[in-house]
Amino acid sequence: MLTYILKRILIMVPTLFVISVLVFTLIELPPGDYFESYMAELEAQGESVDREQIEYLKQEYGFDKSPVQRYVIWMGGLLQGDLGYSFEYQLPVNDVVGDRLFLTMLVAFVTIIVTWLIAFPIGIYSATHQYSWGDYGLTFLGLLGLATPNFLLALVLMYLANVWFGTAIGGLMDTKFINQPMSWDKFVSILEHLWIPVLVIGTSGTAGMIRTLRANLLDELQKQYVVTARAKGLHPLKSLVKYPLRMALNFFISDIGKLLPTIVSGAEVVAIVLSLQTTGPLLIRALQSQDMYLAGSFLMFLATLTVIGVLISDIALAFLDPRIRLSGGETK
Amino acid sequence: MTTNSVLPQPGAELPHYVNETPFDPKAIERLSPLQEKVYLASQWKLMWWKFCQHRLAVISGVFLALMYLSILISEVLAPYDYLSRHTDHLNAPPQAIHLFHEGRFIGPFVYGYDMHKNMDTLTREYTSNRTKVQPLRFFCTGESYEFWGFWRGNLHLFCPAENGQAFLLGTDRLGRDMLSRIIQGARISLSIGLIGISVSIVLGVVLGGIAGYFGGTADLIVQRMIEILQSLPSIPLWLTIAAILPVTWPPILVYVFITIILGLFEWTGLARAVRSKLLALREEDYVLAAQLMGARPSRIVGRHLVPGFTSHLIASATLAIPSMILGETALSFLGLGLRAPITSWGVLLTEAQNINIVALYPWLMLPVVPVILVVLAFNFLGDGLRDAADPYK
Secondary structure (H helix, E strand, O other), rough: HHHHHHHHHHHEEEHHHHHHHHHHHHHHOOOOOOOHHHHOOOOOHHOOOHHHHHHHHHHHHOOOOOHHHHHHHHHHHHOOOOOOOOOOOOEEEHHHHHHHHHHHHHHEEEEEEEEHHHHHHHHHHHHHOOOOOOHHHHHHHHHHHHHHHHHHHHHHHHHHHHHHHHOOOOOOHHHOOOOOOOOOOHHHHHHHHHHHHHHHHHHHHHHHHHHHHHHHHHHHHHHHHHHHHHHHHOOOOHHHEEEEHHHHHHHHHHHHHHHHHHHHHHHHHHHHOOOOOOOOHHHHHHHHOOOOHHHHHHHHHHHHHHHHHHHHHHHHHHHHOHHHHHHOOOOO | OOOOHHHHHOOHHHOOOOOOOOOOOOOOOOOOOOHHHHHHHHHHHHHHHHHHHHHHHHHHHHHHHHHHHHHHHHHOOOOOOOOOOOOOOOOOOOOOOOOEEEEEEEEEEEEEEEEEEEEOOOOEEEEEEEEEEOOEEEEEEEEEEEOOEEEEEEEEEOOOOOOOOOOOEEOOOOOEEHHHHHHHHHHHHHHHHHHHHHHHHHHHHHHHHHHHHHHHHHHHHHHHHHHHHHHHOOHHHHHEEEHOOOOOOHHHHHHHHHHHHHOOOOOOHHHHHHHHHHHHHOOOOOHHHHHOOOOHHHHHHHHHHHHHHHHHHHHHHHHHHHHHHHHHHHHHHHOOOOOOOOOOHHHHHHOOHHHHHHHHHHHHHHHHHHHHHHHHHHHHHHHHHHHHHOOOO
């Protein structure tokens, strides 16, 4: 077991390295850099450009060096927990991202919980009542959530929430609470606003989860041990929950890692529509203005989080299921 | 011992018995004509029968076939040219089709609009005028268009009455007919799914094939590649790449590139499926036989192994198309995907970006209806295909 965990952690290192190179290349690819677009913008507005200051900044952040050198500098900073410097906000990336990252994680976490809470009972019901009207109806509902583009659902829900409940449009809390320390009122305000993004982001993941749980549970329910348990008079509920459900749950654990990128993806788009104070709008703005350290470090951070998520779910799975830690492709 | 026993007495001579009917050694195994049909049917025929049992999948399949056929003749199906502006009818709401006017049957017609500007709300208000009866014309000549951008034509399936309007789904802020734009947008939105999935199938089969057939190091590398791609959140990744595209590129090149991007990141699921199938199939005897006869790995995989699960591949590919169609809408919505003058459902939905639209001009959100329908249809079709993929189960 220990060797398995060690092996997995060792594999993580090259994975993260490749990801970092990939991210860096992607960020570097667009022609020009932040300063060029910044100068162009200033000149377009008819303002004078302090070329000396720009040149100084360029040197300061190593824009006169080769990409490889810059990668090394960036990576070295990352390893020490320094995410670099955001040109646009003129602040260290750590400060720009900090608060928003917490809110992003909050939205993602609540979304995962809500997705599970919805998908779990529906999946079990669908599997135990296969081909019933309830099965068809709930599956259809789940698919409908999958098929509706997130951003439009967000818009419509935001409109309805405003019309029905009078919730202020957009944002993750009332504007008066922004930049305020956490308080009970702020917490309530966040909760009032949180349900729209959570519902919207959750809808797209729920359908897939219902489908997988249903399929897995159906496979288990057809096995002989279930028949034996029923024949011996075990209570139907117990013969469902005790073994088949536990087996079907494997994928819930293996899904944690995969769920995170999906949810972050969904959250980005929704965050822009709802103007949430999460990282989504920040990232897109950074990508457009080539604020490379902000965009790059943030992408890297998300990817690292996912890789760690996959690692944790893999280890948990290996604990639960010995078949997984022993398998692996052999050389032919 | 009773006398009515059928058994002869012990030791008694057995009576001689001959059954006169001719002996048919296959009498028990004989199949009814129906059974025979099933037994002799080819694999694809069995799949077809099984697929037909899934009603919803068949309906979805027909629906999708019609949609894809429609993109061949979008210009003819649309009542207007999708780019022409009707400046008298900006943001006009949809006109309903009526059949009866004052109790008299007229056939499909619409009531014309009276427009006046409301100076309090600064909006245009349209009221249907009950005296303007404008019957629709069918197979008529209307606005001219460029068929696929090559030939000029003016034949339409239906068009508004002479000097009348028929905006069945309303118009947008430039007075362009929404129905025509949705019909035209289908061409881009639907083809993106097909081209993207072709890219991912090729990548998935090649890389999944290498990983599954060779195993070992190759498997490890491909697995890591998949893990890396899957650990990057897709939308930020698409955004990053889409942000690279030079603004000066012609829209059609952007379209091709976006399609390839969508394909490049969707292959991981297919590759995993191919890999796990191959890991099992490569142990089969016929693979060993092919190897002993000197077949190259590419031939073994392509000629002998992949055909064994083509049906599964098609099913998973069908299930992967919706995410591309949705991906296109999301990218375009964020302004990083396709741009006008290219018209796709995603581009149309960018018009509905504002909450005011939801309140004032909700018909601008209508392009979402075909998106939902197509995504649902692909899901049902994919479910049906997956169930049918293994008819011997």
